[in-house]
Amino acid sequence: MDNCIFCKIINRQIPAAVVYEDDRVIAFNDINPVAPVHVIIIPKEHIASANDLTAGNSDILSDVFLAAQKIAEKTGIAAKGYRLINNCGADAGQTVFHMHFHLLGGVVLGPKII
Numbered sequence: 001m002d003n004c005i006f007c008k009i010i011n012r013q014i015p016a017a018v019v020y021e022d023d024r025v026i027a028f029n030d031i032n033p034v035a036p037v038h039v040i041i042i043p044k045e046h047i048a049s050a051n052d053l054t055a056g057n058s059d060i061l062s063d064v065f066l067a068a069q070k071i072a073e074k075t076g077i078a079a080k081g082y083r084l085i086n087n088c089g090a091d092a093g094q095t096v097f098h099m100h101f102h103l104l105g106g107v108v109l110g111p112k113i114i
Contacts, residue, residue, distance in 0.1 A: 006098035036106030077105030
């Protein structure tokens with residue numbers, strides 16, 4: 001997608017502090033973190049939101065969750081806990097329409113983050 005900021009990060013047109021990458025997923029530090037560890041995990045395939053998952057592409061979710069485990073270990077938050085957040089649609093707070101997950105940790109998060 002030509003105007004997608006995450007696609008531009010994947011294609012190295014925009015720099016990002018990449019913390020994990022494999023052939024299907026890339027993850028980078030959020031530029032406006034809300035926790036000591038705040039990493040954005042995205043599939044390299046452009047999928048606009050969770051509503052656009054299909055039987056043909058939903059296997060990407062296992063890649064995202066396995067990447068989250070690796071990143072949590074690497075950043076030292078796996079043992080104490082972390083949160084994965086996916087916002088689906090504008091009313092939920094999705095501002096970049098390339099499906100992505102926020103991995104948050106490094107602090108007691110409490111019952112929710114607003």
